[in-house]
Amino acid sequence: MSPFMTDRSEVSRDVQDDSVRSAFPNIDADPYTLPSSLDPFTITTSTGFMPLRTPMVDSPPLFEPLMKLVSDLPVVKLDGSPGLLAKYQVGPSIVEHHALPDLSEAIDHLTTADGKPDLTAITAVFREYAFIASAYLLEPCWERQCKGLEGYGLGRQVLPKCIAGPLVKTAKMLDIHPFMSYAAAYCHYNYSFADPAIGLNEYSNLRLIRAFETGLNPTSSEAGFVLTHVDMVKHSPGLIRGTTDILDAIESGKGRSDVTHGLEIMLETMRRIEASMETMWANSKPKDYTTYRTFIFGILKQSMFSNGVIYEGENDNEPLYFRGESGANDSIIPLIDNLLEIPMPENPLTDTLKDFRSYRPKPHREFLAFVRRRAGELGVREYCCGDVETTVLYFRLLDHVRSFRWRHWLFAREYIIRRSSHPTATGGSPIVTWLPNQLFAVMDLMSAVWNEIDPEDKEEVPAFVFEMMDNVEDQRVKLRREVDRWCSERGVSVN
Numbered sequence: 423m424s425p426f427m428t429d430r431s432e433v434s435r436d437v438q439d440d441s442v443r444s445a446f447p448n449i450d451a452d453p454y455t456l457p458s459s460l461d462p463f464t465i466t467t468s469t470g471f472m473p474l475r476t477p478m479v480d481s482p483p484l485f486e487p488l489m490k491l492v493s494d495l496p497v498v499k500l501d502g503s504p505g506l507l508a509k510y511q512v513g514p515s516i517v518e519h520h521a522l523p524d525l526s527e528a529i530d531h532l533t534t535a536d537g538k539p540d541l542t543a544i545t546a547v548f549r550e551y552a553f554i555a556s557a558y559l560l561e562p563c564w565e566r567q568c569k570g571l572e573g574y575g576l577g578r579q580v581l582p583k584c585i586a587g588p589l590v591k592t593a594k595m596l597d598i599h600p601f602m603s604y605a606a607a608y609c610h611y612n613y614s615f616a617d618p619a620i621g622l623n624e625y626s627n628l629r630l631i632r633a634f635e636t637g638l639n640p641t642s643s644e645a646g647f648v649l650t651h652v653d654m655v656k657h658s659p660g661l662i663r664g665t666t667d668i669l670d671a672i673e674s675g676k677g678r679s680d681v682t683h684g685l686e687i688m689l690e691t692m693r694r695i696e697a698s699m700e701t702m703w704a705n706s707k708p709k710d711y712t713t714y715r716t717f718i719f720g721i722l723k724q725s726m727f728s729n730g731v732i733y734e735g736e737n738d739n740e741p742l743y744f745r746g747e748s749g750a751n752d753s754i755i756p757l758i759d760n761l762l763e764i765p766m767p768e769n770p771l772t773d774t775l776k777d778f779r780s781y782r783p784k785p786h787r788e789f790l791a792f793v794r795r796r797a798g799e800l801g802v803r804e805y806c807c808g809d810v811e812t813t814v815l816y817f818r819l820l821d822h823v824r825s826f827r828w829r830h831w832l833f834a835r836e837y838i839i840r841r842s843s844h845p846t847a848t849g850g851s852p853i854v855t856w857l858p859n860q861l862f863a864v865m866d867l868m869s870a871v872w873n874e875i876d877p878e879d880k881e882e883v884p885a886f887v888f889e890m891m892d893n894v895e896d897q898r899v900k901l902r903r904e905v906d907r908w909c910s911e912r913g914v915s916v917n
Contacts, residue, residue, distance in 0.1 A: 425737060427597050427780070440673065440799075442666045445792055449666065459538035461596065462545050463605060463783035467666065470658030471753045471786060476618075477611045478546035479631050484528040485547060491515070491522050492550045495557050498636045507634065510565045512557045516582055522554070526587040529595075539595055545611055548592035552607035553632045555585050556717050563726055564716050574716070574844065577726040586733035597784045600733070601744035602718060604751035605783050609651045616640075622656045625649065625701070634717040644714040646705030651749065654698045658754060660691030665761050665793060672800045678812055681805070685815040688758070692822035695754060699829055711837040715848060720746025723850035748849030749830070751781045753790060758823050760794035762816065763803040764867050771859035774851045781849075807871060810882045820868050821890050827861040828897060839908060854908045855915075858901055865898050 443449055446465065448456060453466050453474035462473040481489055495512065499505040506512045515521040532543040559581060563574040581589075586600075593600035602608055612631050620627040628649040630637045637644030667684035671677070721727040722743040730741030756779070758764075766772040779787060797803075806816035834857055838847070847853045872891050875883070909915065 425742075427594075427599065440796065442669055442792070442796075446789065449662070457534060457538075458540050458542035459534045459536075460541060461783060461785050462542050462611070463785045465662060465785050465789050466659075467663045468659055470660070470662050471605070471610070471655050472652075472658065473545075473611055475542070476615065476621075477549075477613060477631060478542060479614055481543065481547050481550065482532070484531060485525060485550070487522055488525060488547070488550050488554075492553055492632060495553060496633045496635060496638060498638065500638045507557060507561065507564060510561060512554075512561045513578065516554075516558060516584065522584045524584045524587055526591055529588060529591050541596065544592050544595050545606055547588070548596060548598075548603075549607040549611050549632065551585060551589040551592065552602045553634070555581055555589055556602045557634060558582070558585060559721065559731060560717050560719060560726070563719075567713070567716055574719075574726050577719075577721075577731075579727070579729065580732045580734055583734040586736050590733060590736050599744050599781060600742075601720065602747045603783075604747050604749065604781065605753075605786065608718065608747045609648050610655060612648060613652045622653075625653050625698075625705075628652060633714075635714040637714065643706040643710035646702070646707075647711065647714070650698065650702045650705045651752070653701070654695050655752065655754065657691050657694045657698065660687050660694075661754065661757055662789075664688035664691065665757060668761065668802065669793070669796050669800065672802065672805050673796075678809065682812060682815060685806070685812065685819060689815065689818055689822065692758075692819065692826070696822065696826060696829070699826065702833065708837045708841070712841050715838075718747040718848045720744050720848065720850050722746075723846055725844075745778070745781055745850045746848040748778070748781075748847060748851075750775075750778050750847075750849050750851065753782055753786045755823060755826055756790055757793060758819065760790055761797050761802060762806075762820060762823070762867075763797050764820070764823065764864055766860065766863050769859070771852070771856050774856060775860065778849065803871075807874065810879055813871070813875065814883060814887060817868065817871065817887055817890065820864060820871070821894075824861065824864045824868065824894065824897075827857065827864060828901075831857045831861060831901070835904070843912070845912070845914065852914070854905060854912060858905050861901060862898070865894050868894050 448460070448464055449466055451466055453469050456464065456474055460474070462475065463471070464474055465471065466474070493499065494506050496505045497508045506515055529544065529547065532540045532547065534540045559577045561578070563577050566573070566575045590600045596606065598606055605611065614629045614631050615621055616627050616629055629640050630645050630648055633644055635644045636642040637648065639645060664684040664687035667687065668681050671680035671684065719726060721731045722745050730743040732739055732741055766775060779790070782790070806812045834853065838853060845853060847856065868891065
């Protein structure tokens with residue numbers, strides 16, 4: 423846990439009410455009526471895990487030097503000309519030419535009309551500093567890659583005060599780690615629209631605000647990688663609605679029809695999310711990933727930063743360690759894990775999974791922890807498996823988790839494992855064994871639930887469930903074979 427995060431628990435002490443709507447009073451609110459002093463990742467049933475409003479593109483005039491630097495950052499800028507990273511000039515621009523003054527005090531001016539911190543604007547400023555920090559620290563690794571040298575080498579080991587100070591200050595205000603964030607910087611606070619009237623309705627309308635390589639071109643693989651995640655998560659309101667309905671129905675004793683309705687909402691939502699997820703292959707080519715991937719590594723469990731990074735003027739100038747940007751920080755599957763009470767094995771890989779929880783926005787952390795607690799107290803799994811109809815729906819939702827994780831494994835295999843010998847993912851997890859740890863866990867639960875069904879009751883189970891379980895067993899064998907093979911080739915332990 424970062425020493426700068428003020429809320430170190432998984433869920434704040436004041437979020438302990440049993441009712442979803444009592445614990446999260448804004449959950450049914452119109453997001454456009456909510457003040458910008460709220461965390462932009464406050465969860466509602468109409469925005470899900472997306473920000474309340476479209477992310478801010480530009481920061482106030484006080485931050486003009488910051489805006490110029492981050493606009494000049496990419497390998498290819500918005501106008502098509504080469505940027506600082508194309509010439510390996512991010513470091514020299516900051517250290518030698520002093521292109522970025524320390525704007526820490528300017529952050530105090532980011533307030534709402536009633537004098538509260540404007541967390542919408544603060545998140546936008548955090549995003550800019552997160553991009554600059556990653557570009558600065560990893561620029562030497564990018565240069566090695568461009569020159570065809572083996573391995574990533576070392577990144578810069580000290581983050582200058584003009585970056586470190588504002589990055590830490592904004593992160594404290596948002597209660598997140600002061601490093602590149604999946605939600606608050608790289609993905610979900612990093613999109614705009616070509617046509618605001620179309621909004622999120624069409625993928626082709628999405629544009630990146632910030633990029634490292636060629637991502638300001640909407641047809642590039644970098645843009646496709648980020649914007650496909652945005653396109654997936656835009657469907658997440660259905661997961662919030664379904665989860666809320668299920669918990670409320672079980673708690674109030676309304677009956678199985680309300681639980682069934684909640685499960686059906688979540689099933690339809692996952693169908694849409696997975697359909698969007700499948701477009702990743704076309705939107706972002708596997709052969710391109712290892713280029714822009716260079717800039718989203720973390721400074722924890724990475725050879726480029728074996729001793730972490732010193733944030734100048736922070737933490738008594740002692741090194742800090744943070745995981746990098748990772749799709750593992752998304753909240754979609756963790757929400758369903760928690761609701762369906764999917765158990766994870768007790769091992770170091772699961773410890774990494776738990777560590778990732780702290781890398782989400784504070785509202786996400788609180789909601790996911792609440793769902794995990796209430797699902798356990800209400801016995802969601804036992805309730806759903808109380809009759810054949812809800813058991814089948816529960817099974818189908820489990821199968822979406824399996825399918826999602828299987829596709830994620832295929833992405834890791836084709837985008838990374840076949841193309842890079844680097845042993846760790848951007849988030850610092852073991853590249854070969856970490857995803858299978860969670861995938862085997864959901865397969866194990868599906869098998870356990872299936873085996874608990876009375877043989878006579880199985881006569882009422884639709885034929886597709888039998889086919890589903892056959893697929894699970896076939897996939898388990900295939901996955902084990904693949905993991906064993908990759909571990910053997912790389913000389914790493916299977917466990």
